[in-house]
Amino acid sequence: xxxxxxxxxxxxxxxxxxxxxxxxxxxxxxxxxxxxxxxxxxxxxxxxxxxxxxxxxxxxxxxxxxxxxxxxxxxxxxxxxxxxxxxxxxxxxxxxxxxxxxxxxxxxxxxxxxxxxxxxxxxxxxxxxxxxxxxxxxxxxxxxxxxxxxxxxxxxxxxxxxxxxxxxxxxxxxxxxxxxxxxxxxxxxxxxxxxxxxxxxxxxxxxxxxxxxxxxxxxxxxxxxxxxxxxxxxxxxxxxxxxxxxxxxxxxxxxxxxxxxxxxxxxxxxxx
Numbered sequence: 590x591x592x593x594x595x596x597x598x599x600x601x602x603x604x605x606x607x608x609x610x611x612x613x614x615x616x617x618x619x620x621x622x623x624x625x626x627x628x629x630x631x632x633x634x635x636x637x638x639x640x641x642x643x644x645x646x647x648x649x650x651x652x653x654x655x656x657x658x659x660x661x662x663x664x665x666x667x668x669x670x671x672x673x674x675x676x677x678x679x680x681x682x683x684x685x686x687x688x689x690x691x692x693x694x695x696x697x698x699x700x701x702x703x704x705x706x707x708x709x710x711x712x713x714x715x716x717x718x719x720x721x722x723x724x725x726x727x728x729x730x731x732x733x734x735x736x737x738x739x740x741x742x743x744x745x746x747x748x749x750x751x752x753x754x755x756x757x758x759x760x761x762x763x764x765x766x767x768x769x770x771x772x773x774x775x776x777x778x779x780x781x782x783x784x785x786x787x788x789x790x791x792x793x794x795x796x797x798x799x800x801x802x803x804x805x806x807x808x809x810x811x812x813x814x815x816x817x818x819x820x821x822x823x824x825x826x827x828x829x830x831x832x833x834x835x836x837x838x839x840x841x842x843x844x845x846x847x848x849x850x851x852x853x854x855x856x857x858x859x860x861x
Contacts, residue, residue: 629744641682718845736817762816803831
């Protein structure tokens, strides 16, 4: 892809990142202090914890993009406390008054957006997993924003209408397949899978070779819930053909870091 082409892709993804943040902002603006303390579907996390985590992650991403040496120190801290460093960042932010926390999240995500938008072509940004280009970093922020927004919507008892921005979440979920196996110490499958998802735009979102022996199919929305570990596979209409593909649906994660704990099954139409 030419530099001009790569730039247009990054611009498009950055536009979707801004839109995803704005949608979640509309969901939480105007909430009473009492509602900020409401529990969400993530055990031990309130709505304030969810926004605090997004604000913290935006700040860490900003550090990675502007001060890579300082970010390396954050990676070392995470490696020293892999099970607690995320919760610690959320706890610190959640202790702030809601208005201050909301302002911190708004300012941080806008500053990160500006830095990513002005990054020179070919920029690589270090992260907890492999370094990422600007478009990939923006995609990761869309995924995080959507996933934690889902927790908040669940906590408020509201249903958000899925959008075609979920293409980014689905794509990063597919690309993170090998990472999901590797982070658990499992052998990475030697062949690609075919993933065919029913998109919100009426199209089939397809990834991998058409003639692959192992396949994953289902609604894109359900697949995104799966790879962000916002729902158990038993409650989703995502199906696998082949033993490795089936194993993947048990461990899939679209995010960097230690294996996620996932969610317990609730039972539902997607269950076997």
